[in-house]
Amino acid sequence: MELLTKLGIDWRLLIAQLVNFLILVLILYKFLYKPLLKMLEGRKEKIEKGLRDAEQLGVELEKTKELQAAEIQKAKQESRAIIEEAERRAEAAGAETKLKTKAEVEKLISAAKNQIISEKEKMMAEVKKEAIELVLATAKKVVGKVIDNKVNKELIENTIHETTKR
Amino acid sequence: MNISLAAEPIFHIGSFPVTNTLLVAWVIILFLIIIALLVKKNLKEIPKGLQNIVETVIEGALNFMETITGDRKQAKKFFPIVFTIFIFVILSNWIEVVPGLGTIGIWEELHGKTVLVPFIRSASADLNVTLAIAIISVISTQIFGIMAIGFGKYGKKFLPFGGLFKIKYGFVPVPSFNGIINFFAGFLELIAELAKFVSFSFRLFGNIFAGEVLLTVVSFLVPYVVPLPFLFLEIFVGFVQALVFAMLTLVFLKMAVTEHEHEEHESVHGS
Numbered sequence: 001m002e003l004l005t006k007l008g009i010d011w012r013l014l015i016a017q018l019v020n021f022l023i024l025v026l027i028l029y030k031f032l033y034k035p036l037l038k039m040l041e042g043r044k045e046k047i048e049k050g051l052r053d054a055e056q057l058g059v060e061l062e063k064t065k066e067l068q069a070a071e072i073q074k075a076k077q078e079s080r081a082i083i084e085e086a087e088r089r090a091e092a093a094g095a096e097t098k099l100k101t102k103a104e105v106e107k108l109i110s111a112a113k114n115q116i117i118s119e120k121e122k123m124m125a126e127v128k129k130e131a132i133e134l135v136l137a138t139a140k141k142v143v144g145k146v147i148d149n150k151v152n153k154e155l156i157e158n159t160i161h162e163t164t165k166r
Numbered sequence: 167m168n169i170s171l172a173a174e175p176i177f178h179i180g181s182f183p184v185t186n187t188l189l190v191a192w193v194i195i196l197f198l199i200i201i202a203l204l205v206k207k208n209l210k211e212i213p214k215g216l217q218n219i220v221e222t223v224i225e226g227a228l229n230f231m232e233t234i235t236g237d238r239k240q241a242k243k244f245f246p247i248v249f250t251i252f253i254f255v256i257l258s259n260w261i262e263v264v265p266g267l268g269t270i271g272i273w274e275e276l277h278g279k280t281v282l283v284p285f286i287r288s289a290s291a292d293l294n295v296t297l298a299i300a301i302i303s304v305i306s307t308q309i310f311g312i313m314a315i316g317f318g319k320y321g322k323k324f325l326p327f328g329g330l331f332k333i334k335y336g337f338v339p340v341p342s343f344n345g346i347i348n349f350f351a352g353f354l355e356l357i358a359e360l361a362k363f364v365s366f367s368f369r370l371f372g373n374i375f376a377g378e379v380l381l382t383v384v385s386f387l388v389p390y391v392v393p394l395p396f397l398f399l400e401i402f403v404g405f406v407q408a409l410v411f412a413m414l415t416l417v418f419l420k421m422a423v424t425e426h427e428h429e430e431h432e433s434v435h436g437s
């Protein structure tokens with residue numbers, strides 16, 4: 001006992017220090033360790049979740065990008081096909097129109113030719129008739145009421161025929 | 167110059183002596199509680215200022231403890247006691263490098279002599295403090311051990327009566343050599359447990375008290391420049407001693423909660 005006293009051990013002080021330290025442990029546990037560790041754990045979880053989410057998002061983004069690229073590629077191909085088709089159609093349509101026009105024009109031309117020919121014939125016939133009559137009248141006037149009208153006419157006609165033939 | 171093994175009382179409350187180490191311990195405890203309350207009050211998900219520092223220290227300590235226990239849950243369970251020991255011991259160790267140590271005080275009549283009683287004396291340079299912490303460390307070791315593996319199994323570590331006698335020929339109890347050896351080993355464990363009180367408290371007390379005496383003497387002999395390396399040395403020693411105290415406690419805790427499979431296995435093998 002004397003040794004302890006010499007070393008400075010005093011049971012009252014010892015108990016005081018014990019109580020002090022226990023109070024310190026309790027207070028630090030209640031006000032510092034518990035809430036802080038809980039929060040640290042919570043933050044750790046949050047960060048882990050965030051990282052996981054970010055990773056997932058990255059993967060998804062990559063996927064979306066690929067999908068987008070594929071879509072664009074597809075759209076390009078489709079548009080190219082459409083343009084080609086349109087061009088082809090336009091060409092075909094143009095050719096057809098040309099052909100049609102040509103045919104029409106030809107038809108018109110031939111119709112006009114025909115008309116012209118028929119007009120010409122008609123005109124010729126009329127000219128002939130009038131010429132005959134004119135000649136007949138002239139001859140009548142010149143010759144007078146000679147010979148038979150019929151013979152006369154025949155004669156004239158023959159003459160005209162010969163002249164036109166030549 | 168006055169060097170006393172015991173902490174000097176500054177004043178008395180009734181017959182209760184309020185020593186300088188008790189005052190220093192109160193200051194340290196107050197300081198830690200204020201920090202705890204400040205951090206608790208402004209606890210935020212996104213740390214700032216003080217919380218950052220405290221978080222770094224606590225998380226670092228927890229991670230370090232995890233490398234020793236090898237189990238985060240266990241580290242968390244032991245954390246309050248081990249870390250409080252560490253922080254309290256390191257602060258009370260470092261008090262000794264505060265200027266004015268051993269020089270600012272009051273003159274008092276002690277044992278018939280008038281001596282200077284300094285206000286500041288490292289709390290660890292008082293056996294009452296170190297013994298108190300040692301008691302808490304050892305007792306919490308027992309409590310954790312009993313809680314983890316049960317009273318019977320934990321008690322068997324120290325008093326392994328079980329293998330003392332073996333039943334032979336159906337009913338005759340014969341003393342077993344292995345059992346007796348085990349019993350004495352257990353008895354030695356018990357003594358080792360008791361020796362922890364002494365080793366814990368005297369290791370810390372001796373180191374810090376010696377440091378304090380060293381600083382006082384050096385400052386007394388050469389007041390300028392020369393004490394500087396000793397101050398650094400004492401800062402280092404203070405850190406190491408705090409670490410040793412906390413780590414030993416942690417290791418003992420870890421050992422206490424681990425079942426003694428090894429020995430049981432051996433006794434089965436021996437019979």
